[in-house]
Amino acid sequence: MSTAKLKKVIITVIKYLVLLLASFIAVLPLVSCVITAFKTPEEYASTSVMDLPNSWLYFDNFIQAWKQANMGLAFRNSFIILVCVLIGAVLIGSMLAYVLSRFKFFGNGLIRNLFLFASLLPGIAMQVSVYQIMYTLGWINSLPGYIVLMCGTDVISIYIFIQFFENISTSLDEAAIMDGCTYFGVFFRILLPLLKPAIITVMILKGVGVYNEYYMANLYLQDKNSLVTVATSLFKFTGPLGNQYNYICAGVIITMIPALIIFILCQKQIYGGLAQGAVKG
Amino acid sequence: MREKRSFREWLATGKVNRRLVMVTFMFVPLLLLIVFTYLPFGKMIQFSFYDMAYLGDREFVGLDNYIEVFTRDDCFQALKLSVYYMIGAFIQLGLALFFASILSTKMKGAGIFKGLLFFPYLVCGIAVGFIFKFFYTRGFVLDTVLQWIGFNLDNLPYWLRDTSINNISLAATSIWRYMGQNMVLFIGAIMSVDSSMYEAAAIDGASGFQKFRYVTFPSIKTIIVLNLILSITGSLSVFEPPYVTTGGDFGTGTYFVIMNELAHESQKVGLASAMAIVLLVIILIATGLQKLFFWYFFGEGEKEAYRVIRKRKKRAAKEAALAAQKGGTA
Numbered sequence: 001m002s003t004a005k006l007k008k009v010i011i012t013v014i015k016y017l018v019l020l021l022a023s024f025i026a027v028l029p030l031v032s033c034v035i036t037a038f039k040t041p042e043e044y045a046s047t048s049v050m051d052l053p054n055s056w057l058y059f060d061n062f063i064q065a066w067k068q069a070n071m072g073l074a075f076r077n078s079f080i081i082l083v084c085v086l087i088g089a090v091l092i093g094s095m096l097a098y099v100l101s102r103f104k105f106f107g108n109g110l111i112r113n114l115f116l117f118a119s120l121l122p123g124i125a126m127q128v129s130v131y132q133i134m135y136t137l138g139w140i141n142s143l144p145g146y147i148v149l150m151c152g153t154d155v156i157s158i159y160i161f162i163q164f165f166e167n168i169s170t171s172l173d174e175a176a177i178m179d180g181c182t183y184f185g186v187f188f189r190i191l192l193p194l195l196k197p198a199i200i201t202v203m204i205l206k207g208v209g210v211y212n213e214y215y216m217a218n219l220y221l222q223d224k225n226s227l228v229t230v231a232t233s234l235f236k237f238t239g240p241l242g243n244q245y246n247y248i249c250a251g252v253i254i255t256m257i258p259a260l261i262i263f264i265l266c267q268k269q270i271y272g273g274l275a276q277g278a279v280k281g
Numbered sequence: 282m283r284e285k286r287s288f289r290e291w292l293a294t295g296k297v298n299r300r301l302v303m304v305t306f307m308f309v310p311l312l313l314l315i316v317f318t319y320l321p322f323g324k325m326i327q328f329s330f331y332d333m334a335y336l337g338d339r340e341f342v343g344l345d346n347y348i349e350v351f352t353r354d355d356c357f358q359a360l361k362l363s364v365y366y367m368i369g370a371f372i373q374l375g376l377a378l379f380f381a382s383i384l385s386t387k388m389k390g391a392g393i394f395k396g397l398l399f400f401p402y403l404v405c406g407i408a409v410g411f412i413f414k415f416f417y418t419r420g421f422v423l424d425t426v427l428q429w430i431g432f433n434l435d436n437l438p439y440w441l442r443d444t445s446i447n448n449i450s451l452a453a454t455s456i457w458r459y460m461g462q463n464m465v466l467f468i469g470a471i472m473s474v475d476s477s478m479y480e481a482a483a484i485d486g487a488s489g490f491q492k493f494r495y496v497t498f499p500s501i502k503t504i505i506v507l508n509l510i511l512s513i514t515g516s517l518s519v520f521e522p523p524y525v526t527t528g529g530d531f532g533t534g535t536y537f538v539i540m541n542e543l544a545h546e547s548q549k550v551g552l553a554s555a556m557a558i559v560l561l562v563i564i565l566i567a568t569g570l571q572k573l574f575f576w577y578f579f580g581e582g583e584k585e586a587y588r589v590i591r592k593r594k595k596r597a598a599k600e601a602a603l604a605a606q607k608g609g610t611a
Contacts, residue, residue, distance in 0.1 A: 015383055019390075022380060023397040026457065029412045030401075032422040036415070050425045092313070095306035103303055104597060111311070118318045120564060122518045124537050125557035128544045129321035129328060132335060152313045183302035212405035215520065219545070231405050245415050252408045259403040267396065274462065275469035 030256075037061050037250040044246040061250035069251050073226070074233035078211060081147055081229065085210050086203050088151035093202060094195055097161030098187050102173065119155035124215055134220055141223045149220065150210055157202040160276055164198040165191070201273040204266065211259070230255050328554035335550055346555035356556060359536040362448055363516045366535070369452030370512035373460045374505070380460075381467035382493055395468065399461035406458075410525025413454045417441050417526075444532045451522045451533055463508055470501040510571040514564050536560060 036044065038053040040060070066072065100108060130149070131140075139145025168191065176186045214231040221227035224236070234255060237248045263270060329346050333339030350356050380398060384391045404412070416422045417440035424437055440450045474497060482492050520537040523529050529538040536556070544553035 012388075015388070019380070019383065019394045022376075023394055026398050026401055026461065028426065029416045029422065029457070030404075032416065033412055048425055049421045092310050096310040099303050099306045103299065104600070105303065111307070114314065114319070118314060120561075120568060121318065121322060122514075122537075122557070122560055122564060124518065124520050125540065125560055126318070126321055126325070128540070128550060128553045128557055129324040130317055131545075132324065132550075133316065133321055135335065148313070149317060152317045158310075182298050184298075187302070187306075208403060212403075214405065214407045231407055234407050234411060237411065248411055249415065252411050255408050256404055259405075260400070263396070263400060263403055271399075271465050271469065274465055 033249040033252055036245055037253050039246050041244075041246060061246045062254060065247045065251035065254060068247065069233040069236040070225075070228055071230070071233050071251070071254060074228045074230045077143065077221075077227060078230040080143065081150065082207060082210055084147045085150045086207060088147065089154060089157060089206050090199050090202055092151060093154065093157040094161045094192065094199070095187070097158050097165055098191065100158075101162045101165035102170065115155050115158060127216065127219060131219060140220055141227060143221070143227060146217070146220050149216070150213070154206065157206060160198050160201055160205075161195065163276075164195060168194055200269055201276050204270055204273040207262075208259075230258075325554045325557055328551050329558050331551045332549075333551050334548035339551075342551070346552050347559070349552055350555050350559050355534065355539050356536070358532070359534055359539045360517075362533070362535050363519065365448040365452045366455060366516035366519050367513060369456050370509075370516050373456040374463060374508060374512065376456070377460050377463035377467055378505070381464045381471055382497065384464070385468050385471040395461075395465070399465050401458050401460075402462040404458070406521035407525050409454060409458055410521060413450075413457075413522070414441070414526050417450055441527050441533075442531050447527065447531055447533055451526060454522045454526070455519065466504060466508065467501060470504045471497055474500040506571075506574070510567065513567055517560060517563060517567075 032049060035051075035053060036049065038056055038058050038061070039047070040054075040058060043054060100112060134140055134145060134149065137145065139149070172190060173186050176190055177183070181189070212231055213229075217229045217232045218235065221229065221232065224232065234248075234251055237244075237251060330341060330343060331339040332342045332345070380394075384395055401409070419439055420434065423440060424434055427437060428434060438446050441447050478496050478500075479492060482496050487495065518537055519535045520541070523533040523535050524538050524541070527533045529535075529542065534542070540553050540556045540560075543549045543556070
């Protein structure tokens, strides 16, 4: 074997070793959770954390976690929030982007800049005074109120839509207008269907954010008996249950399953969506 | 004689319809923007000059809250903590770039590695908190694995309690969560580099590292700098890892953890607002520096953007002038 070839082989081996190590580190915390979630309480107490469980069919922890954290309700609430927010955010974002990209009017630039500046305001810091407004509106502990707040203006999605509109030729609009279509018709019948790729991108980015949102859900949906979401349901495990990691791990895994399924199904769209979001992020 | 038109038809005429569409389409987003962003922003500035809780009396105290932000131990200490997360962010970007450059070459299993490294990003923040609380607990996952490779448990620190190391432990959880996301972004950028440039480089006899240094890196530096800036502002606003994993105890309370405590537990809304404003100013300065930095070192991309904007402005001005002429003659 020539030295050049040998060098290549060695480099390839090192590459794979490094990648295996990195993947091991990425997966280790998750795997340790899975292992623990299948252990009986006695097993959990008596064995080392990384010892494999006796049976991979012991689902009692999952059932317990599901019941204790009220996860049935949590998934229902999160689902309602997700559907409403995604529809709302897509409609709001695309309509605004349509007006901003298609019409020239006084204040167009100003409105764009207002949204841009808003994106600089640190989200959690703003909640100090948003809380007061939500309180005045009577929207603390109100699912619709929370949904409206989450629909709120998200600059990244607006920019993704604007970018997309700018790649759709305006001659399409003009032809439709000539044919007697109204501007509403142009938007809903012609442009909205063309926006599909952008809509998928926005839904993925926003969906991940909304499903994982913990701070705002905890702040505005304080009634944990009826308004628990998937993210806040886990907080049940901080109190007296704080050391029963066999339940906690089972709960953590339950919350991860939807994300895992979506990830496996739409890997390509997720990667693509992230890249698009980042350019304007 | 002018035809009488129905209301519907009137609505459908060009100009009216245009106005109508603009008003209806912008009403909701602008209302949301005002109610949930600018109104609270204004209130926050106002609150920062008062000694107040959410309910009850308030008292005007001038700049006292701001002075307190800089003199209180916990606030200032919290700002210093963000240095840990900033260093973490640099390491994270370095690792992301490294793995992106490996995974964007042709190799078997690249998709699987990419997926494994990326998935932590999709786990929700509070779950990440629990996972690492478990991971770092004395004698649990990390300690067990370290014992496998020969460490003695007695020599290992308490990862979350030992104040000399716990902030590093927490910053590491951030790296774990976000490295894959950065990596995916970089892979996307590297893949979009024109492959003929690599061929040209190969003909010129460039080594692998030279290819990276002179072909890949210049093409993706914009996105690298962008992520660098984002991670700096991000490390100033770390919240979830310490909030869930340690609750901000043992000296791990970051700026936002302290602020959250002050606002929603101690009800010192005025002080918390002042903290928020101070952070905002820091972020604005960082963003401004970023713009300058871009402008000086990476001129082309931005300058081109400016050129496009200028062109657009010129075109708009021309159109306005034309419209004015028309208006004048009509």
